[in-house]
Amino acid sequence: MNGLAALLAAAVLTTAPRLTPPPGPSPLVIRAASRAMQPGELVVLTVSSAASLTAVHARAFNTDITGFAVGQNDPHRWRVLIGIDLDVAPGRHPVVVTASTTAGPLESTYELVVRPKKFPTRRLSVNEAMVNPPPSVQPRIAAETKEQQAIWDAPAPERLWTAPFVRPVPQAANSAFGTRSVFNGQPRGAHGGADFRSPAGTPVKAPNAGRVVLAKDLYFAGNTVIIDHGLGVFSFLCHFSKINVAVGDMVTPGQIVGLVGATGRVTGAHLHWTLRVSGARVDPLALLVLLGR
Numbered sequence: 001m002n003g004l005a006a007l008l009a010a011a012v013l014t015t016a017p018r019l020t021p022p023p024g025p026s027p028l029v030i031r032a033a034s035r036a037m038q039p040g041e042l043v044v045l046t047v048s049s050a051a052s053l054t055a056v057h058a059r060a061f062n063t064d065i066t067g068f069a070v071g072q073n074d075p076h077r078w079r080v081l082i083g084i085d086l087d088v089a090p091g092r093h094p095v096v097v098t099a100s101t102t103a104g105p106l107e108s109t110y111e112l113v114v115r116p117k118k119f120p121t122r123r124l125s126v127n128e129a130m131v132n133p134p135p136s137v138q139p140r141i142a143a144e145t146k147e148q149q150a151i152w153d154a155p156a157p158e159r160l161w162t163a164p165f166v167r168p169v170p171q172a173a174n175s176a177f178g179t180r181s182v183f184n185g186q187p188r189g190a191h192g193g194a195d196f197r198s199p200a201g202t203p204v205k206a207p208n209a210g211r212v213v214l215a216k217d218l219y220f221a222g223n224t225v226i227i228d229h230g231l232g233v234f235s236f237l238c239h240f241s242k243i244n245v246a247v248g249d250m251v252t253p254g255q256i257v258g259l260v261g262a263t264g265r266v267t268g269a270h271l272h273w274t275l276r277v278s279g280a281r282v283d284p285l286a287l288l289v290l291l292g293r
């Protein structure tokens with residue numbers, strides 16, 4: 001046995017029982033950005049690695065989320081958008097991040113610690129048919145619910161946006177996001193969107209690029225446009241007086257998709273924008289802060 005072989009044999013013998021770092025590419029570094037870690041917030045995870053990543057996925061809140069590379073020519077930095085739905089219970093929620101590399105998969109777990117948030121209750125008076133719809137419109141409401149669920153279940157698998165998100169209207173939003181609404185004295189579900197105080201006729205801009213997947217009058221929402229931005233991100237904009245786009249249209253960021261109105265279950269003209277991120281209802285204002293211009 002020559003000197004080198006003896007050395008290697010000794011190395012094998014001595015290293016075998018020890019804990020050595022696993023071979024292969026360096027691990028994933030995960031950073032989280034958000035306004036707060038609370039229900040209704042968006043969390044932007046940045047996943048970095050010294051290795052070249054070819055795909056990044058995350059599993060959070062029992063949902064698979066597809067990530068995207070931050071820059072076109074940078075395989076080392078990826079993002080994953082995680083929505084903390086309005087109804088998520090406070091506590092620790094693990095996010096399992098997996099990345100593909102030519103040398104095999106990498107996995108890391110990031111723990112989201114969601115703090116409690118108390119949303120206020122608001123009392124509103126609206127047309128009685130919007131609180132207790134007559135039996136004659138029940139089939140219509142059921143069909144619309146089913147149609148929307150089918151849309152949420154089939155997002156474009158690729159990212160259709162690249163530019164920063166923009167405000168759909170120049171006016172400010174009130175604090176309606178997340179409030180538990182009581183219509184005509186009867187409690188209804190949480191308000192899953194932001195309401196912007198815009199006068200009737202204000203042009204509504206597409207918050208970002210995407211495909212129009214619904215453009216019609218819905219019973220509760222009135223004239224509605226849903227834009228599929230891809231990777232599970234949807235904008236649901238409603239109460240329009242006029243719709244300017246049709247299903248199948250590809251819209252550009254800032255393109256006028258309709259005009260503010262007072263159709264559906266409303267107390268007056270305003271723009272309602274619900275943002276869905278992989279099924280979670282998150283405050284659109286959080287999106288504008290984190291990924292806006």
Ligand SMILES: [Zn+2]
Nearest residue numbers: 193194195272
């Ligand atoms: Zn609203």
